[in-house]
Amino acid sequence: MAEDPKDWQLETRLVRGGMARSNFGEISEALFLTQSFAYESAGAANARFAGDEPGFIYQRFGNPTTQMFEDRLALLEGAEACRATASGMAAVHVALAGLLRAGDHVVSGRALFGSCRWVLAEWLPRCGIQTTFVDATDPAAWRAAVRPNTKVLFVESPANPLLEVTAIGDVAEVARQCGARLVVDNVFATPIFQKPLALGADVVVYSATKHIDGQGRVLGGAILADQKLIDEAYKDLLRHTGPALSPFNAWVLLKGLETLELRVRRQTENAAKIADHVAAHAKVRKVVYCGRSDHPQAGIIANQMSGGGNVLAFDLGSQAAAWRFLDALQIVDISNNLGDAKSMATHPWTTTHRSMPEADRLEIGLTDGWVRMSVGLESAHDLARDVGRALDAA
Numbered sequence: 001m002a003e004d005p006k007d008w009q010l011e012t013r014l015v016r017g018g019m020a021r022s023n024f025g026e027i028s029e030a031l032f033l034t035q036s037f038a039y040e041s042a043g044a045a046n047a048r049f050a051g052d053e054p055g056f057i058y059q060r061f062g063n064p065t066t067q068m069f070e071d072r073l074a075l076l077e078g079a080e081a082c083r084a085t086a087s088g089m090a091a092v093h094v095a096l097a098g099l100l101r102a103g104d105h106v107v108s109g110r111a112l113f114g115s116c117r118w119v120l121a122e123w124l125p126r127c128g129i130q131t132t133f134v135d136a137t138d139p140a141a142w143r144a145a146v147r148p149n150t151k152v153l154f155v156e157s158p159a160n161p162l163l164e165v166t167a168i169g170d171v172a173e174v175a176r177q178c179g180a181r182l183v184v185d186n187v188f189a190t191p192i193f194q195k196p197l198a199l200g201a202d203v204v205v206y207s208a209t210k211h212i213d214g215q216g217r218v219l220g221g222a223i224l225a226d227q228k229l230i231d232e233a234y235k236d237l238l239r240h241t242g243p244a245l246s247p248f249n250a251w252v253l254l255k256g257l258e259t260l261e262l263r264v265r266r267q268t269e270n271a272a273k274i275a276d277h278v279a280a281h282a283k284v285r286k287v288v289y290c291g292r293s294d295h296p297q298a299g300i301i302a303n304q305m306s307g308g309g310n311v312l313a314f315d316l317g318s319q320a321a322a323w324r325f326l327d328a329l330q331i332v333d334i335s336n337n338l339g340d341a342k343s344m345a346t347h348p349w350t351t352t353h354r355s356m357p358e359a360d361r362l363e364i365g366l367t368d369g370w371v372r373m374s375v376g377l378e379s380a381h382d383l384a385r386d387v388g389r390a391l392d393a394a
């Protein structure tokens with residue numbers, strides 16, 4: 001009997017999931033760099049457009065390489081279906097837009113990546129959709145913010161940049177009770193350490209730009225949910241508005257998935273060492289890392305995450321000190337990306353979160369002394385030396 005990929009362990013899913021070999025028997029997944037597809041006859045074209053016969057039509061709707069990436073990621077996530085997008089923000093936007101209409105209401109965690117916050121606070125109101133932002137760590141706050149027209153609850157957990165963690169199961173319960181859908185941005189946790197669908201979420205989104213590529217090459221995103229929701233909420237929106245992932249990027253991301261687990265686990269080992277090293281330095285006021293027992297939501301993390309991830313944040317007290325730290329780094333790059341093989345650090349106040357009004361930044365605890373660091377695959381010994389020297393200079 002043929003193997004069912006759903007019986008495969010994580011490692012096998014990552015390397016072989018979704019593989020659709022062509023007649024050539026290639027070992028590495030084929031890159032189908034084609035915009036459109038030819039039909040054997042006018043009748044075949046008609047049947048394919050009508051959905052009576054399977055097959056590809058046009059790259060904006062689907063592509064064999066992109067589908068391999070989607071199928072592999074769905075298998076990894078334990079989702080029925082996945083649709084890839086050109087970036088993480090395209091995934092976030094489509095995931096929300098597909099579930100919302102003018103007059104609807106959203107409840108969202110208030111600690112978010114700056115662009116996610118912009119979509120909710122600035123863009124959706126132009127479409128007649130209002131958002132209430134809540135302290136995501138307080139289930140009562142979610143419940144209190146729900147209105148009769150609430151259709152979506154949105155959360156990033158851990159959140160960018162201060163790694164605030166939300167009890168996804170509790171928020172899923174609020175969504176279930178009020179008939180809304182829960183959308184979770186799972187970028188920081190990665191598909192290796194957290195499974196929001198299993199915790200009760202309806203939709204998971206990724207920036208595949210981060211750990212899934214993990215080597216600084218391409219942008220990409222993904223939306224995962226059950227097949228019915230993908231078909232009803234997202235299929236036409238994706239087809240007609242065009243945020244399709246390039247097949248070339250899909251191919252890069254497929255290769256990224258093969259090594260995702262190895263990279264994320266090693267990065268996490270390194271991050272745990274760097275977090276302890278940073279916490280021990282006299283110039284550091286506070287460290288937040290999901291793998292440390294002093295994380296404010298350590299209890300929730302123990303329930304829903306199987307690893308601390310590769311991102312940490314620490315407070316150096318002032319922008320001047322944070323900038324001195326960044327400017328003294330010799331190995332770690334100053335960059336706003338995360339999940340990469342190369343370690344990088346950023347000053348969220350003046351980069352990723354600068355578009356958030358100052359009062360909103362302060363409300364989530366983000367002051368100008370915080371540094372966010374994404375720990376990579378370099379030697380932990382070398383990283384500790386680099387970070388230690390930069391902290392001395394801070």
Ligand SMILES: Cc1ncc(COP(=O)(O)O)c(C=O)c1O
Nearest residue numbers: 087088089113160187207209220
């Ligand atoms: C939590 C989170 N969601 C979404 C995104 C957007 O991803 P992309 O840059 O691929 O559009 C980011 C990017 O930093 C992020 O940190």
